[in-house]
Amino acid sequence: MGEGSELIDKIRAKARELLQGGRVDCFIGYEEGSRGRARPAFIYDPQDAERLIWDERCAHNLVVYLHQFKSPLRRGEEPPRVGILVKPCDSRSLNILFREEQIERERVYVVGVTCDGVRTNGRPQERCRRCAERVPLVYDIVMGGVPNVLGRDDYADVAKLEQMSPRERLAFWAKEFDRCIRCYACRQACPACYCFECVAEQLDPAWMGIAIDLPQKQFFHAMRAYHLAGRCSGCSACEEACPMGIPLSLLNRKVAREVEALFGYKAGQDAETPPPLATFKKEEQLPM
């Protein structure tokens, strides 16, 4: 991100060009928010491309917003075409959505940016320390210099979790989930959570009920982790959104690691490989 303003100019110019040429109806990027924060920006008018920014505060995974462009803005029209700025981590989420046929590849113009890591409240994010992917995996155009840093993931946090006895682990998660307020910020920030009606809110049948107590909280988070098995790109959007500081990434990383060990599969590496939990091979049949 060292190039600073030059790179921002390139992003703005690209967004302007895409909007002016009618290639996209909206460009999703980042803008200057209030109180020194960066936030998601939705640019519909080429003139507004000037609002776009790009720096280490741009932590949000914007891919979650593609879901709101899946249906037409006006009845009878085609769904809109969207331009989107993605970091390498976000690009994995894109691959997941393309593979799951949530949005057609040609409806999205992907502006990838290389990345040296993002920060939240001035602190580098944990996941960036571990990140070894500094160039987006899918893009129509990629911008930014050759990344300076390369992280390494030793899964020390997951190993610590695995060393606990089942009883200790249950106590650990019960303590963490007890703070949950069932606000669903984690789910809403997640690009891979896009069910029309979440099991947690379904009323008929009412799988979970409306109580905001520990059993519901535990069930919700365990269920979400399972539903994300082989589908979590590790973007940490859930953990970043959580108002109560619950270490949701730790849970997702544990599951992702299991999936990788069992199936040799890492979510979001491409848009073609069938995800292991959405496919069935005869030889996987359990002995009866």
Place this chain on the structure above:
Amino acid sequence: MQVTTREHLTAWLDGLAGHMTLIAPKTVEQRVLYRPVADSSEIAFDFARTDLPVKEHFLPPTDVLLSIEKGKEGVRLEEPSLEGERTVFGLRPCDARALRVLDALFLKEPADPYYAERREKTTLVGLACREMGEQCFCTSLGLAPDEAGDVDVMLTEMEEGGGEGEKGRGGEGRRRYAVQVMTEKGEAILGALNLDKVEGAMPVAAVGSKTPVLEAGEWPRLFERAYWARLADRCLSCRLCTYVCPTCRCFDVRDYEVPCEGASSGGASNGSAPGGHIERLRAWDSCMAEGYRRIAGGHNPRLTKGDRLRNRFYCKFCYYPQDYGPIACVGCGRCIAMCPVNVDVVEVLADVATL
């Protein structure tokens, strides 16, 4: 002016905790929350604002309203008995004002008996803010960081001139607080608290700039503006802002079968019939949720997240004042601090003033 010291205060609080529930700011996994405490050693005295408001102790996230038992002798209804006397210590003025805002709805006849009983049984001991926090805008809503009008007793920490040593751990017990008794309830609870009379002026909190708040009557003409949909583009449509809000108060009520003791997963139970024990639960709900406004037949008058986000602001600044009197916002700034995508109510108020 009456003053007391931290030492006297903690001794008094320990005494209170001995014979009633004491709810106070407590650090829980790096969050400061109002929690029942066993004694004063668990209390966090130095905090800007608790991460969650005190509303959970008056409108609990989950509340059993009624228990229904179907047995051989017929149907038995039982209302669970509520807690005994309670004191909330360390209430910030905005959270205290938020209770007044909730009173306007829940105590309006016919009053909500669950809320009313909790309110009746609780004495509020406020702790004034010395300054406004980064996201605070209470002064824009007619409050002040040292507003004492909404609590039974208000404590205001005294500025101690120059003494650096005072700030050290050893000096904590000697920190002094001005004590204002605001109600009879407050007078009664003070009891054994050691008070000294001193000459001098009350400490005054530092205040920040104000944001103009549009009158309730001005909001309807802005209802159809495209602004709301554009604002909502980035909204995640989660429930965070409503659940951390001290005045958001929507709830859902549903009946659930309580599994019998010793019931197997197949549903068989030890003698009593299935459906023999039902509980009526009330739990928080949120207008930000897609299903909140869905009606029979599947129609949803607030289908888009723009409709829902707009409703939140209209509820706070237009509908609630028109229906119940007070604005349903106290400027605590929690939603500003915690919204993952920077939906900032102060920014929205500034924007609508120019729409």
